[in-house]
Amino acid sequence: MARKRSSRTYLRLFAALLLVALIGGGWAWWDMHHWLPDRARFPVQGVEIGAADGEIDWHTVKGIGADFAYVDASASAFARDPRFVRNFAQARAAGLQAGAVHRYDPCQPADRQAANFVTTVPRDKALLPPVVELDMLADECPVKVGDAMVESELMTFLNQVETHTGKPVILKISQQFEARYAIANRIDRNLWLVRDRFQPDYAGRPWTLWTANSRLANEIADDGLRWVVVQP
The missing domain is CATH 1.20.5 (Single alpha-helices involved in coiled-coils or other helix-helix interfaces)
Structure with a gap:
């Protein structure tokens, strides 16, 4: 018992x-x-938006506290975000500062990728600095691409995009890309890092933009918004 x-x-x-x-x-x-970062600590906050986020009510985005929007524009040598033109125009109409993002592919020639970006994104002095997202690795390229070639081609891309926009590119570097290529301290550009909730330090130097919540729950996007803050 x-x-x-x-x-x-x-x-x-x-x-x-x-x-x-x-x-x-x-x-x-x-x-x-x-969770959102403290507005007193990070007064300028915004979003990154792409086609995967679906139809966006940009006035609601503005209403929940976004000051700016980075809009996914192009990827690799030929791909373009199908909602870029609409998202870009509507973000600006809602009163947000806007900029464009290119997803870089180390397997594709830099000049073709730059051509894809500059034919997608208008030349406009009012735009935020362009962003190149560095996440894809060259390990699976059909033709072998060495580490030195990745850096060399990336510099070619940056030079061509910066000539088009008249502004230095921001490097949005993932942790896996930085671990593989250690690019943050070899290319002198402002950094955009990604880590939910906790400030990232994997680049070895200060960041300018931070994706602080990659899936912020809200009434705008079913799968959550990518919420970004600016270093004060």
Whole structure:
């Protein structure tokens, strides 16, 4: 009889601990997806938007506190975000500062990628500095691309895009790209780093932009918004 009571006690204790864990996990999930950096600490905040976010109500984006929007524009040598023109125009009409993002592909020639970007993004002095997203690695390229070639081609791309826009490019570097190529300290450009909730330090020097929440829960995008802050 005592053994049965002891067994029931352990089962109740296990159930209680499981319930606490489930509640704690649920709260942590909710908190992470609704968390925003302190506005007093980071007064300028905004979003990155692309076709995967679906139809965007830009006035609502402005209403929840976005001051600017970076809009996904082009990728690799030929791809273009199908919603770029609409998103870009509507973001500006809603009163947000706007800029464009190119997703860089180390397997494709830099001049073709630059041509893709400059024919997609208008030349306009009012635009925010252009951004090149560095996340794809050259390890799976059909033709071998060495590390030195990745850096050399990237510089070609930057020079051509900067000639078009008249502004230095911002390097949006993922942790895996930086770990592979250590590019942040070899190319002197402002950095955009990515890490949910906690400030990133993987570049070895200060960042200018930070994706602080990659899936901010809201009424605008079902899968969450990429929420970005500016270093004050």
